[in-house]
Amino acid sequence: MVNIGTIQLPDFPLLLAPMEDVSDPPFRAVCKANGADLMYTEFVSSEGLIRDAAKSVQKLDIFEYERPIGIQLFGSDVETMGECSRIATRANPDLIDINYGCPVKQVACRGAGAALLQDIPKMVRMTEAVVKATHLPVTVKTRLGWDESTKNVGEVAERLQDIGIKALTIHGRTRVQMYKGEADWTLIGRIKDNPRIQIPIFGNGDIDSPEKALEYKNRYGVDGVMIGRASIGHPWIFNEIKHFVKTGQHLSPPTVADRVAVCRQHLDFSIRWKGEVVGLFEMRRHYANYFKGLPDFKPYRMRLVTMDSYSGVSAILDEIQETYLVELV
Structure with missing residues (x-):
């Protein structure tokens, strides 16, 4: 079993990535029915939630069949993130996730998402504010670093674990890379091998087949994988991976x-x-x-x-x- 605080997941769980304009309740429903073990909402703007913006509030909609389900938050202000964590907690998810990985300009250039990789002390303060504001497990999703010269996710993993996060998902690209090129899981594997790290480490990036999921499981030792773009239009990928990891055989493709x-x-x-x-x-x-x-x-x-x-x-x-x-x- 893989534990995130009090949440128990199966061995090598498969996570559905939070994707803006994609991972809403209808999409999550078909992914859950086809094997996703843990899912997240679309990322929710802390400022929008504080202002009671309709679009942000609607993203808090969760349903019992989705559990375990996490609400993902992003923002640039420490106090606002703490307050929106309290608001999100009242929606009764199973966990709160913080987005330190979104690379798009509308987020990163406003000091949120992957931008926090340029200011680790502020990332630590923000995470601590969220942890203190909720009784739920807090997890984080981030990237290797801002660019090739600042791959600081190893420091991030240790410091955020020390202030109480219960799991970390790492996308194997820098912010500058956006979604281009091949994801590099080498550093993810090193973090998993770090004896100081006791929380689950999930890998994200380029998992688009059962073979690759099993290969990366064995090569990098991650506790589970998060799947994003490969699930769009193909929610069967979760059960396909589970079957292949268990049996070494492929399920028949969807008709x-x-x-x-x-x-x-x-x-x-x-x-x-x-x-x-x-x-x-x-x-x-x-x-x-x-x-x-x-x-x-x-x-x-x-x-x-x-x-x-x-x-x-x-x-x-x-x-x-x-x-x-x-x-x-």
């Missing part, structure tokens, strides 16, 4: 019928949670991912992203299933 069924589940939840107009609109970013690789799919995608009624989208999904079941036999 067209499987893809349609999960896409429809995602759509149904999206509409229940957001209403038909918004739910339909926000699902448009997912269709191409669910049906990636199907030959000559573009006409269907164009119809899906322009259809403005649930019944219309549902009819197109039925047509996709019928068409490709025949063509791919």
Whole structure:
């Protein structure tokens, strides 16, 4: 078992990464159903939460079937982060996570996310404020460092463990790298091997297949892995990895019928949670991912992203299933 405070996870747990505009409750629902062990909300702005901004408050929506679930917070002000931790705690998640890894300009250039990797003393003060403001386990997600010359995550791991965080997830790139190039897990493995580190260490970055998950488990010794982009349109990846780690065998890939069924589940939840107009609109970013690789799919995608009624989208999904079941036999 892997323990995060009082939270018990299975051996080598698989975590769903918090992804802005992706890991909302509808997406989390299909990932949980397909094997995700621990999930996080989209990252929540501390300033937005303090101001009671509707978008930030909505991100606190969590459901019993999602547990264990963490709310991820980001911000640039120490006192504000402490206060928003108290607000987030009242939403009754299982843990609070702090985002020190987001590299995008809108976050990092405002002194939040990965920007804190340039000011470790402030990162420590901010983390301590969050830890003191909640009775829940606090975890952190970060990167190797700001750039190649400042890969300071080893110091970060020790100092944040000392003030009470219960787990650390490390993305194997610097902020300057953004999402380019190959993730480097070497330093993640060294931190896991550090005898001072007693908390779980999770690796993140480029896990896109069962083979890679098992390879990195064995090579770097991490307690588990966090999966982000590879789960978009393919939530089956969690169960695929679990089966491969356990048996060394591959699960059969999802059929067209499987893809349609999960896409429809995602759509149904999206509409229940957001209403038909918004739910339909926000699902448009997912269709191409669910049906990636199907030959000559573009006409269907164009119809899906322009259809403005649930019944219309549902009819197109039925047509996709019928068409490709025949063509791919």
